[in-house]
Amino acid sequence: MSVKIGENIDLGEFPLLLAPMEDVSDPPFRYVCKQNGVDLMYTEFISSEGLIRDAAKSIQKLDIFEYERPIGIQIFGGDIEHMRQSAEICTKANPDLIDINYGCPVKKVVCKGAGSSLLQDIDKMVAMTKAVVEATHLPVTVKTRLGWDDNTKNVYEVAERLQDVGIKALAIHGRTRAQLYKGQADWSMIRDVKRNPRIKIPIFGNGDVDSVEKAAAWRQEYEVDGIMIGRAAIGYPWIFREIKHFFNTGERLEGPTIAERVDVCKTHLIKSIEWKGDKLGIFEMRRHYANYFKGIPNFKESRMKLVSLQTKEEILEVLEEIEHTFHTELI
Secondary structure: OOOEEOOOEEOOOOOEEEOOOOOOOOHHHHHHHHHOOOOEEEOOOEEHHHHHHOOHHHHHOOOOOHHHOOEEEEEEOOOHHHHHHHHHHHHHOOOOEEEEEEOOOOHHHHOOOOHHHHHHOHHHHHHHHHHHHHHOOOOEEEEEEOOOOOOOOOHHHHHHHHHHOOOOEEEEEOOOOOOOOOOOOOOHHHHHHHHOOOOOOOEEEEOOOOOHHHHHHHHHHHOOOEEEEOHHHOOOOHHHHHHHHHHHHOOOOOOOOHHHHHHHHHHHHHHHHHHHOHHHHHHHHOOOHHHHOOOOOOOHHHHHHHHHOOOHHHHHHHHHHHHHHHOOOOO
């Protein structure tokens, strides 16, 4: 049976979602993930305050492209009225859905009463969600965590109450805010939310899925409607393709060759420059090189070159050298 968000977004039988990641989930990165079979993506999270102030960085994050669909714009904020207004602004950008971030654990977000800080005030979270749902004709979804800390794991209440005010899907990261990204994600509470007979919306699990085997095992064990993958896709968009192949055939797909790694890295670089301009496009690609070529012995020298070069032509030349030099290496 297909997983649906609202009336119109059909994600197929068991969707794989790309988690929204600050400074990562931009259009160039989303492009290479889409090419590898991801079913639903989101923008980087966008500040409601930034949208209302018309801040250039926030507005640029609204950029979405037809080939990315279905795609959600993710917003965060601590002020209910500002979140309502930003939902209206996002609706005009014509995404397929709007997602609210109640999961970000970062201090600068939490200090403003946004992200996971709302796990300490469920009434406000419910009021904010209701305001966003009423401000748009689009489906509204939410991403959150298990709770603020070990003593306040309140995701059961969150799931029921947010469903009651109209959200169409819930993604749950299996950690509390206090854990940040440390320790292991606990998916057993995600399963309990899914098993709650009151819950009718899709429940997506997030946290620590970094291999085909884990995705397959957790799909069975935790009964979720789909899996959201974040950090494991950075520099390795092939994870979506590999998981899908395994689900469909029961067989492991070979990992990407050096030529494929170089090819996708080039595509990512070119898209980055097209979207952000030469200077910023080249600069922001630097964080990705180590991940694209992870596991290749003696790669350090090439990486140092890549992060020091200033022009697209020079970088493409080094990428071609990498393909030529390392194509015989076993990964």
